[in-house]
Amino acid sequence: MxxxxxxxxxxxxxxxxxxxxxxxxxxxxxxxxxxxxxxxxxxxxxxxxxxxxxxxxxxxxxxxxxxxxxxxxxxxxxxxxxxxxxxxxxxxxxxxxxxxxxxxxxxxxxxxxxxxxxxxxxxxxxxxxxxxxxxxxxxxxxxxxxxxxxxxxxxxxxxxxxxxxxxxxxxxxxxxxxxxxxxxxxxxxxxxxxxxxxxxxxxxxxxxxxxxxxxxxxxYWQPNLWATLPFRKDEEYIEHYRELLFECVRRSSRSHRPVAIEVSGGLDSSAVFCVAEHLRRSNRLLTQGINGYTFGFTEEDGRASELPYARAVGEHLGVRIHEIPPSRMPLSWFTERARSGRQFPGFPNTSMYAGLWQQTVAHGSRVTLNGQGGDQWLEGSRAYYAEALAQVHLHRLYDYLKTDATAFDARQAVNWLIRQGFFPLLPVGLQEGLRRLIRRVRGSGTSNACYWLSPRMEEVIRLRRERILPPHHRRVRSVGQRTLLETLNDAFGAQVAEDLECLGAHCGSEMRYPLHDPKLVHYAFSLPERMRLRGDRTKYIHVQALKNVLPEMILERKSKAEFSIVFREHLDRMQAILTETIPHERNAWVDRDGMARLFRAYRDNPQAGSPLWILWGLYGCHVTFR
Known part of the structure; x- marks a missing residue:
């Protein structure tokens, strides 16, 4: 960059x-x-x-x-x-x-x-x-x-x-x-x-x-929520998506040096690499060549390892995928990054990219492509129930119930019909009232309390919620667009993206995201929800568009890598820092008993999302302002 x-x-x-x-x-x-x-x-x-x-x-x-x-x-x-x-x-x-x-x-x-x-x-x-x-x-x-x-x-x-x-x-x-x-x-x-x-x-x-x-x-720009597509058949949606994807990969490949592509073995990064290779073989790629890279996690790393999938991509194309060990940065690295950068030092699951990007630069690349964007815009939701009800498409509603009942069970399908079909179509005020009633009945009115924070910080975050999120609801054409708008305006996602960009710049690599291209994003806002999710098949349109491009092992994959191990390698040894040092030095920020409780929640379930991320966030802020 x-x-x-x-x-x-x-x-x-x-x-x-x-x-x-x-x-x-x-x-x-x-x-x-x-x-x-x-x-x-x-x-x-x-x-x-x-x-x-x-x-x-x-x-x-x-x-x-x-x-x-x-x-x-x-x-x-x-x-x-x-x-x-x-x-x-x-x-x-x-x-x-x-x-x-x-x-x-x-x-x-x-x-x-x-x-x-x-x-x-x-x-x-x-x-x-x-x-x-x-x-x-x-x-x-x-x-x-x-x-x-x-x-x-x-x-x-x-x-x-x-x-x-x-x-x-x-x-x-x-x-x-x-x-x-x-x-x-x-x-x-x-x-x-x-x-x-x-x-x-x-x-x-x-x-x-x-x-x-x-x-x-x-x-100056936002997706047109009221744009309609001239397609009636699923095949038309799929073919247009395929054309868009190939063009986005082509445009993002422009470089005077070979382009590096991350190949995790998931649907998204594998698609970018396979599409780029198809374009290269037909002389449509805008670079001298491409090289694939994947993390060389071992079997001992559990669900973090995706080597079998990445290797399947290489074998499918007859090319080599470079296997690079993930960077396991010591705590001192994060402390120094916070000191020199004067900002939050990032997360272990982003810092692990440093060695991979340094290797791509050593191999002569200055541009790295990855699959960022696929999860955000292609995952889908059960909002297709609300879409079918709103459009009075009863035959589609029956098909959705039947598909979900087969993939899961009838009770779950009916539950989704109520929660994702009828409920989102109620007036917004009634939805909010029902949510409050449910929380009161369940006794969870204080479930969002940040018990590890000091009283001062609890008050600050309460005021932030009121000031930064005024009660307004943008009018949408379909229920599924609400989730996409939340993704587009996600503050945490924006921060992580900036952290990755900064790390890439330090490594000398420019990051590009074909699946995050505004043209694809705009198309996602126009898609019927059924084109994203069907039964237990997420990214439906993506899979259908790439049937002749991706290996079968990738097309059938429904699991995801899980990188909590790179957090746990640090947090398991940080009890004293998190429950003694930080509460002592930052008593204006956190409550000592609350921090001990938070660490116990992490220790009891190390792979649970919230405690793991919260603890690392606390540590990152601590070293930023040291």
Whole structure:
């Protein structure tokens, strides 16, 4: 990943010499191909370059137009470069080179603030517009590139990573109590804050215009919930999905070096690799070649090992899949990462990728593709009951009941009909009232209490819930879209994605996600729920579309890898830290008895999700603010 940084004084104060350089030095790992700056009066911009496409070899940033009235810094690429180039030339634009940065600068020159609908891809960018005396900032639709910023009333500072902003003398390093409470409670809501007061994140699919009056933010993209598809038969949905998937993999493969692809052996990453290999054999791939990589977990690692499945993919294609041992980072690694990065140090199940990505770079790759997005957009839910009831498709309703009764049992099928069919169609107010009644009858009104938190932090998280999640419900075309909207706006998912991006940048690898492409996401919002889930077969459309592409062993797979072992290797030895050291040093955060209770809950069931994640979150916050 490349990186961007900048300082814009709107009061006319000159940028202090060496200050922008200090920002780019704080994230120099993002610029193995050079770091450059543009400073003029009160404006200072910097860019750290990692070249990952043939066109990027012609790219120089910061990039200005002919009279320097526009200056661009960008971390990203344009996936519709062919179409955008043709569109710009048709409007009389003069392109000085083939770089994506040139395309973006000219797009802004023609369409100004409305340029983003013309640009597909992953990007975080800033264009200083001297004519308007304002900065135009934007982040890609899915938030695959990071963008942090700080506004103090007269100065905008921005950067790809937090240390670059925290390096500025006027930025105070004050903990953000609200975000800290979210992390400690493991109850994430905010998508635009960081753990530091005053340092914000630009939300995915948002643009920001900053001028003398301060930043003004606006969402520029969201899926059209009312778009309809001209398909009547399942085969038509499946064929269109197949075409989209092949095109998304093709576009994401553009590189001047071989592309690495993670092959876990699951349906998603295996699909990306197999589709890429089919494209390569038909000379449609936009790279010199591809290499597959998988984690070499051993049998002793239990359900974490997926080697039989990954090997089946290699045998099916007649290619080698590199087996790389997962990185088992010591606690000291997380402590140092928190100290140097001034942010939450990540999780053991993300840090295990470090060695794999370093190996892909050693083999000459700068781009890594994976299957991220498949679980989010293709898993499906039993909302097909509500869809059938709402559309009065009684024959489909009967088919769903019959299929589920066969795969599970009749009682379970009827239960789903009530809970996933009738209940979601009730008025929202009635749904909320019934939920409250059920909780009261079951005596679970306090089941969400964060008993390990101090009274102060419990109060903070209560207020966060009320402030950040106002009671509103966006109107949807189908019940299944509600789950997809929650996924699209998931705060925790956004944080994990940014952590992975940062780790990849440190390793020198750019991460790309064909199954997370906005075109596929938009298609997912238009799909009937029955195309995602049928009986016990999740990702139905995905499986049907790839019947002649994936090996049978993968097509029939319904299990998933489970990586709690990489957490347990640490947590099993951390009882004293978690139940004595942290309660002693962080008594304003946590309750000692509550922490002991939480650790017992983890010890009694080490694979249970919540205690494991909560304990690691507490430790991560502890070392971040040490």
């Amino acid at each position: 490349s990186g961007i940084a900048g300082i814009i004084h709107f009061d006319g104060k000159p940028v202090e010499p060496g200050l922008v350089e200090k920002m780019t030095t704080a994230m120099a790992h993002r610029g193995p191909d050079g770091i450059h700056h543009w400073v003029k009066g009160s404006i200072g911009l910097g860019q750290c370059m990692l070249r990952t496409t043939p066109e990027s070899l012609e790219e120089t940033q910061p990039l200005t137009n002919e009279d320097a009235s526009l200056v661009l810094v960008m971390d990203g690429r344009v996936d519709n470069w062919e179409e955008l180039r043709g569109e710009l030339l048709g409007r009389g634009a003069v392109l000085r080179d083939r770089s994506d940065a040139e395309l973006v600068l000219r797009a802004y020159q023609i369409w100004e603030r409305e340029c983003l609908p013309h640009i597909d891809g992953d990007f975080a960018l800033v264009i200083w517009d001297a004519r308007r005396q304002e900065a135009f900032c934007a982040r890609d639709r899915m938030g695959n590139r990071p963008f942090n910023y700080h506004w103090d009333g007269k100065t905008l500072a921005f950067a790809s990573e937090l240390p670059a902003i925290l390096a500025l003398p006027w930025v105070k390093q004050e903990p953000n109590e609200g975000m800290l409470a979210e992390m400690l409670a493991w109850d994430c809501y905010s998508r635009d804050e960081t753990l530091w007061n005053g340092i914000m994140r630009l939300i995915a699919a948002h643009r920001m215009v900053a001028g003398h009056q301060g930043p003004r933010l606006e969402q």
